[in-house]
Amino acid sequence: MTTTTDAGITRAEYCxxxxxxxxxxxxxxxxxxxxxxxxxxxxxxxxxxxPDLVLTDGDAALVAGVPPLGAPPADLVLESHMPYRKVFxxxxxxxxxxxxxxxxxxxxxNQNISAIGDWARPTAQLVGVRxxxxxxxxxxxxxxxxNHSTRSFVEQVDVVSGVGYARAGAAGPAATRxxxxxxxxxxxxxxxxxxxxxxxxxxxxHPGVTVExxxxxxxxxxxxxxxxxxxxxxxxxxxxxxxxxxxPRSLRDREVAP
Amino acid sequence: MTDKRLSLDDLVxxxxxxxxxxxxxxxxxxxxxxxxxAILRSDLTNLTVASYGGPxxxxxxxxGKVKRVIYGFVTLDSIPTDPHxxxxxxxxAVEATEVDEGMFYLGLLAASQRxxxxxxxxxxxxxVLRVNPGLRTVTSPYDDGEELVAMPAINLDAAIVHVNRAxxxxxxxxxxxxxxxxxxxxxxxxxxFVTTERLVPTDELPAGGPxxxxxxxxxxxDGVVETPGGAxxxxxxxxxxxxxxxxxxxxxxAGEPDAWAAFHRRFLEVDEAGYQRAREEAAAxxxxxxxxxxxx
Numbered sequence: 001m002t003t004t005t006d007a008g009i010t011r012a013e014y015c016x017x018x019x020x021x022x023x024x025x026x027x028x029x030x031x032x033x034x035x036x037x038x039x040x041x042x043x044x045x046x047x048x049x050x051p052d053l054v055l056t057d058g059d060a061a062l063v064a065g066v067p068p069l070g071a072p073p074a075d076l077v078l079e080s081h082m083p084y085r086k087v088f089x090x091x092x093x094x095x096x097x098x099x100x101x102x103x104x105x106x107x108x109x110n111q112n113i114s115a116i117g118d119w120a121r122p123t124a125q126l127v128g129v130r131x132x133x134x135x136x137x138x139x140x141x142x143x144x145x146x147n148h149s150t151r152s153f154v155e156q157v158d159v160v161s162g163v164g165y166a167r168a169g170a171a172g173p174a175a176t177r178x179x180x181x182x183x184x185x186x187x188x189x190x191x192x193x194x195x196x197x198x199x200x201x202x203x204x205x206h207p208g209v210t211v212e213x214x215x216x217x218x219x220x221x222x223x224x225x226x227x228x229x230x231x232x233x234x235x236x237x238x239x240x241x242x243x244x245x246x247x248p249r250s251l252r253d254r255e256v257a258p
Numbered sequence: 259m260t261d262k263r264l265s266l267d268d269l270v271x272x273x274x275x276x277x278x279x280x281x282x283x284x285x286x287x288x289x290x291x292x293x294x295x296a297i298l299r300s301d302l303t304n305l306t307v308a309s310y311g312g313p314x315x316x317x318x319x320x321x322g323k324v325k326r327v328i329y330g331f332v333t334l335d336s337i338p339t340d341p342h343x344x345x346x347x348x349x350x351a352v353e354a355t356e357v358d359e360g361m362f363y364l365g366l367l368a369a370s371q372r373x374x375x376x377x378x379x380x381x382x383x384x385x386v387l388r389v390n391p392g393l394r395t396v397t398s399p400y401d402d403g404e405e406l407v408a409m410p411a412i413n414l415d416a417a418i419v420h421v422n423r424a425x426x427x428x429x430x431x432x433x434x435x436x437x438x439x440x441x442x443x444x445x446x447x448x449x450x451f452v453t454t455e456r457l458v459p460t461d462e463l464p465a466g467g468p469x470x471x472x473x474x475x476x477x478x479x480d481g482v483v484e485t486p487g488g489a490x491x492x493x494x495x496x497x498x499x500x501x502x503x504x505x506x507x508x509x510x511x512a513g514e515p516d517a518w519a520a521f522h523r524r525f526l527e528v529d530e531a532g533y534q535r536a537r538e539e540a541a542a543x544x545x546x547x548x549x550x551x552x553x554x
Binding site for chain 1: 284331333338343348356357360378380381382385404405406437438
């Protein structure tokens with residue numbers, strides 16, 4: 001209740017609009033979005049300001065149109081075959097814009113989904129690096145962290161899966177050529193790497209969140225501009241699309257509590 | 259005309275301890291689980307397992323069959339991680355070669371093309387290079403001079419994949435939407451095995467689906483085993499989806515020694531026919547438990 005604004009917009013809805021903004025300006029690229037807010041953001045962008053975005057069915061196909069979240073497979077119109085082997089063609093050609101999750105993210109944009117602790121014998125084995133190393137050096141990549149805390153925003157990640165700016169720079173031109181960590185969206189705010197030497201900068205705070213709150217939930221020195229804007233409010237049209245068309249069951253509020 | 263039909267025991271008899279074995283499928287999808295279960299019952303040990311990992315990796319780790327896992331991930335799809343693999347890694351019980359999933363693809367491709375490596379950007383700047391100190395980079399011999407990761411061939415002693423239909427000469431048909439990397443697992447291996455939901459006469463294969471579903475050619479296979487339900491509890495669409503209830507029970511049992519002992523006795527200390535009976539009985543028990551709840 002405390003996180004809704006006068007207009008009744010929930011925190012999750014600000015997260016969705018922040019994720020949608022990640023796809024602004026994209027032409028015909030494959031949008032891959034993991035997590036509820038990113039999945040809704042990609043769809044909302046496709047329905048509004050990024051109409052050429054290419055969405056997937058989450059299995060082995062590209063879909064026509066913009067299906068609601070959780071639409072039954074029978075309702076989807078498949079327009080192209082996209083098995084995993086072809087996904088790598090897309091990834092390595094750069095025709096993709098991706099929002100992945102991050103168990104840990106650090107000041108220079110490294111992400112970890114591999115393991116917590118010493119990789120050789122981790123205290124917690126996670127899923128593995130998956131495609132994060134290849135994604136990050138081939139096409140724009142952003143991250144979604146629904147539980148912003150000093151455990152997820154850390155000084156240095158334990159296992160560099162997704163490659164940040166300093167690591168890419170040290171690896172040389174082949175690594176930096178197509179590297180872009182576009183944004184980090186959390187339940188508290190939106191971040192980019194416009195700080196000194198491509199370090200994480202606070203770009204906007206979601207309404208109802210203070211800069212102090214964000215600072216104390218972040219395990220490293222965050223670059224904070226003198227004036228921090230609020231994450232933009234969704235338009236009435238965007239809200240209607242989100243609430244009535246894309247997510248009538250409010251799955252978004254299960255990921256980020258209202 | 260070569261008849262490549264084998265039994266599961268024949269297949270396992272072709273394997274040796276210490277081998278590097280590739281397992282097809284992806285996560286908890288179209289895994290050759292009947293063959294994995296047969297390996298669990300065998301004396302094989304000290305295996306290196308290369309896999310787009312799912313419960314195949316978890317079960318083999320739990321049984322102490324595995325020396326090393328080569329992987330980009332191990333996941334049950336609808337459940338993020340496999341509990342046995344997680345436990346084995348956290349105990350330090352298995353060695354690990356963790357690479358980007360695209361690097362894994364290139365490793366299989368290089369092996370299937372009999373070349374030592376393939377270059378890629380994937381891996382540059384990441385800890386994949388730190389945790390695999392044997393990985394090397396290669397500098398482009400052309401004017402760009404880019405320094406790329408040289409992903410080495412993942413050469414396999416044996417590979418096992420599971421398909422929807424096959425004939426006795428070893429042509430395989432994949433009817434689901436994604437052939438994954440099964441063709442490359444076979445191409446990368448010395449001994450190549452296909453397990454199948456159903457063996458059919460060759461002239462019935464084309465009726466099953468368009469020509470591109472016939473993606474496993476007999477050039478790539480040495481043995482074929484008919485194992486109905488052989489991917490259970492992973493998905494084998496369109497024949498069947500993932501058995502989510504069974505997978506949940508597998509995960510729940512893995513977390514508790516007594517429950518795992520009971521799971522092991524019921525499902526893994528029996529032959530394949532016994533497994534298929536036991537899992538049908540378990541499904542019937544779940545269904546009647548649900549009905550009972552509804553009736554009250």
